[in-house]
Amino acid sequence: MKDSTITLCLPGNIRFTRLASLTASKTAELFLSSMKVSKGIDDFQHAFELSVSEAFTNAARYASPSSHPQPVTISFRFEEKQLTASITDSNPAFTIEPPAPDIENYPEGGYGLLLIRSLMDTVSCRRENNTNTITMSKQPEIH
Amino acid sequence: MIIKETKLDNITIVAPVGTLDASTASLLNENKVLSETSATVVLDLSQVDFLDSSGLGALVGIARKKREKKADMVLTSMNDNVRKVFEITQAFQLFDVYDDARSAAEHCRTKTASQ
Numbered sequence: 001m002k003d004s005t006i007t008l009c010l011p012g013n014i015r016f017t018r019l020a021s022l023t024a025s026k027t028a029e030l031f032l033s034s035m036k037v038s039k040g041i042d043d044f045q046h047a048f049e050l051s052v053s054e055a056f057t058n059a060a061r062y063a064s065p066s067s068h069p070q071p072v073t074i075s076f077r078f079e080e081k082q083l084t085a086s087i088t089d090s091n092p093a094f095t096i097e098p099p100a101p102d103i104e105n106y107p108e109g110g111y112g113l114l115l116i117r118s119l120m121d122t123v124s125c126r127r128e129n130n131t132n133t134i135t136m137s138k139q140p141e142i143h
Numbered sequence: 144m145i146i147k148e149t150k151l152d153n154i155t156i157v158a159p160v161g162t163l164d165a166s167t168a169s170l171l172n173e174n175k176v177l178s179e180t181s182a183t184v185v186l187d188l189s190q191v192d193f194l195d196s197s198g199l200g201a202l203v204g205i206a207r208k209k210r211e212k213k214a215d216m217v218l219t220s221m222n223d224n225v226r227k228v229f230e231i232t233q234a235f236q237l238f239d240v241y242d243d244a245r246s247a248a249e250h251c252r253t254k255t256a257s258q
Contacts, residue, residue: 014165014197019165046224057165074234103233108204111232113195113240118231 001034010056012072012089017056020074024052024085027076031083032140033099034100040141047119047138052085054112055134059089082121084137093127146174151185154255158187170207171201172220178205183255185247189220194228206237210255215239215254219247 008023010016013079026049032041056072063069070090101110117123120136144161155176161167177186186202188194202218209216209217217239221229228237241247 017164017166017197018162020191021195042224046227049193049222050195050228053164053193057195057197061165101232103236108207109196110201111228111234113197115196115228115231 001031001078002080005075007075009073010070012060012069012091014057014060017060019055019135020072021049023051023074024076025049027085031078034078035140037140040050044138044140048083048085051116051136052087054116055085055087055136057134058112059087059091060132062091063089071112074138079137081142082137082139084135086135087132087133088133090117090131094134095107146170147190148176149205151244151248152252154185154250154251155167155182156185156187156244158190158211160190161192163191163194163201165195165197168197168201171198171205174237177216178208179207181214183209183214183246183251184216184242185251186216187220187244188218188225191242192222194225196228196232199228199234203234203237211216215251217241217247217250217251219244 009021019067025045025048025094028045032044037141043110056074059072060069073088075086101107116136120138122137125134144159144167145162145205147158157174157176176184182223195257219241221241239250241250
């Protein structure tokens, strides 16, 4: 299992958001099955389910044109102690440091990266060859 | 996602069933009880298995519009993963949240009667 990589390529359309997030949850479950994990299983799966949902939504929302959206690639890498998810799109560059939502003013957006950064151990973003890739890693609690 | 509507003590209980994410959030905004009426409602989240920031954004927008009409939307019965999204984003500050629909409806009935 170690060093295995799973890659999924989806149209950049929010209709496919749930397919992306459920794949993330099941991939996290598969990763945990190879490790001696006794607690935090649901939290680990949910962290990937939610983080990939957020990252895919960001990528799909800015994909254009909407009639022929650019594909979004999701890859999962099984490492010795952690699972890493990467989401790559070919949209214009974006920032990973948006301002935190001002909750008292009822903001309807701006929560996505806040959630990802809260749930994952490490989050990074790079711009390369006209693509954006957000990479997110998390270790399960091993006992 | 489907959206069920029932009445309890003359208060409408709206219960979405399934996932609240970017692909389904617009269905909440299109629901007449949630978005068009000035009635205070209970949103029963007991059958929502997953919520992300797009779903949360829809709830925040509906709550804001309700309060602009001097009404409200109170929440009930969220599972642990939905609760976690509210905790991380501090969205609990924006909503009254109850453990069960009956308590939520009682709150709404009392609030409506006092207005």
